[in-house]
Amino acid sequence: AALVRQGFIGCSPLHPSVAISIRSLAVYRQSHRVCPRLSIQAEVRKLCHLHNVPYHRYLADQYSIAYDVYLEVLHRVHNRLEHALGHDEPDWRLKNACPACFYKLEDETPLKFSFLCQMDGNNSLKRTDANVIRKYPERLDSRGPRTDYWLSPEEVDKFKDEVKAKSGAEDDEDYDDDWEDLPETDPVSTCIDRWRNAGPEQRKKMFALFDESGIFLAACRHGTVLLICDMIRSGELAKYPLATVNKILDVHGSDIACGFDIGCAFEKTLAKSSLSPKVKDLRLRMVVGSFHGHAHNRGCQLGWHPLYVPGIGRADLEGCERVFSSSNALAPGTRHASKFHRHQAVEEHFAFWDADKYANLSTLLANHYREALKIVGERMEELSALKAGLGIDDDSEFEGFLRQERLYLSNLKKEPPEEALRFEYLEALDNAAKLRCANLLCLYTGFCLFASSMSLNEARGQLNRLQSIPAGDDMRAKLLDTIKTLERQLGIEQRWEESSSQYITAKAKVAERNYRKALDALERLVVQRLFELTKLNMSGTGASTALQRRSDTIKRALQHYNMQAAQLNPPRPTLTWKQIVDYTFIAEFDLLHLSREDIRDYRWAQPAVREATVKYLELQRAQEEIARLNVEIRRLRTAIHDEQSHVAETLGRLTRDDLPLATELMKRWHLRLAVNKIHSQRLDRVEAWSGFSG
Structure with a gap:
């Protein structure tokens, strides 16, 4: 107690030989709060240099002990203040953490989400x-x-x-x-x-x-x-x-x-x-x-x-x-x-x-209000021009476009089982034809074996190929059994030939299937790229190296996608590297998935309609933001007024009953009072704006 009265905290509970000044501990606490990377070791090294003494590890340990005691004292004082203010009820902090969110008023405008x-x-x-x-x-x-x-x-x-x-x-x-x-x-x-x-x-x-x-x-x-x-x-x-x-x-x-x-x-x-x-x-x-x-x-x-x-x-x-x-x-x-x-x-x-978030709360509300007002003004003008050009008379049509898109996407399923069987059947036919061609080639090579001037090694190679013909025949027999089974399941009476319409149609669908797979692979890689881009400003993560390495993979996937897109009839649009690196929204990929139904003729899928729909939604969300901000601004202003009255009453009571605690409350209240004054001034300016509707 004698040390504390002199402004020091000892580094051991009994008979301390080393003590740290409370002012030094308070300075470190505030420095660490604004710069969390500042460790106790770094602080002690700084003090050693200031006092021209060599650094030892035990000095950091001693400082850490004193700092723990200092924080414990602050915590106990804080608990006493919370009790005096009536803030020690269960979950009080959680119920009152943010006045803009939780200080609800009796006559406020109801919001869809509390x-x-x-x-x-x-x-x-x-x-x-x-x-x-x-x-x-x-x-x-x-x-x-x-x-x-x-x-x-x-x-x-x-x-x-x-x-x-x-x-x-x-x-x-x-x-x-x-x-x-x-x-x-x-x-x-x-x-x-x-x-x-x-x-x-x-x-x-x-x-x-x-x-x-x-x-x-x-x-x-x-x-x-x-x-x-x-x-x-x-x-x-x-x-x-x-x-x-x-x-x-x-x-x-x-x-x-x-x-x-x-x-x-x-x-x-x-x-x-x-x-x-x-x-x-x-x-x-x-x-x-x-x-x-x-x-x-x-x-x-x-x-x-x-x-x-x-x-x-x-x-x-x-x-x-x-x-x-x-x-x-x-x-x-x-x-x-x-x-x-x-x-x-x-x-x-x-x-x-x-x-810090409380101190910036009115700034946040003002900035959001300004942005929302700007968006409402811009989107109303832009939307009016787009609606006139598209012949849209009622905003409810935009909701209809969204319902149609949701319905279309909800109807997209995995490929039907019958279609999957057709692909399997087509693959079996192709594999059987390839095996038959390979066996015929081996037989032809065998007939020519002794009629040519082959070297001994070449002849051995040809003999090995001839010996593989029985195994190829077995594989072809198994494939033919599979083909017959699939024909029964699909109800195919006459086997498909390469010139048949069913074979040609299935081949086209396989090409589109390969196109979608290539697009999926490209989409996955670009998403990974976006995740890495979010880390580029974080030092020491290695994200730049990973992004550079990923770019080569994306380029290969892009080449494969363009090749598959060109093989479709009609060919799908190809993509360039510039388009890929400029992508910020992966939803742009989804409209390339033309799957089994071409959506390009649907009105909701037309670029101009989609642009107008997005602007309509942005207008709706901005108007909702203004409605919520009107409520939150009123909550904050009322919370400030009620808090001032409550603290003044508590200070009067503590001044009579517990003067040291009243002094500590007054010290903390000075900062809060200054912050609240800034809030009030800023809210006054917001309420003076021409577009304010609260």
């Missing part, structure tokens, strides 16, 4: 298992997380058996890519097959080197972090989003829209889980984030992309990527930390992140 959230996993914050990489076992530490950000492993493991892992040979395969080359069925099945974190549970393995393999979190649409859970010795298993959704539904209730990069597939998981009745009763709506949505199947986009979901507004629901872009900087300092110190660092980081 609030919008987003969730995702990230494996940057892995922590190594000390028992695996060190000679000695990890020292026991009974300290746990200090805050209610975390969902406990027990809460998460309630859902560990909700999705059963499938057994099979694929367990041993290596799934390096988020997108895999698998046949298309329905849109959601395609996403389940192609996205790594939507795939079977046994794919989501993690090296035994790591104890915690990352974090899974949920945030509101403004970026405030709501919940975090550790991914323990696994990839992104279904139990993490299931536990997160369960908690959000329990606390926030009905009519929630939740963005997830595999929201389409996860909706199926929810429907099969124990949460299904709760999800239906509370009308949870899963959505796929804007960026990830453009890498999904077109049919999936029409159901889950934010542009096509009424009520979402202009929210991209990709905020978790922005959260992770900041928290990734914590990784170097937490990779080899203890469990407690990792939790402590993560909590400190996200507490500061949330405070």
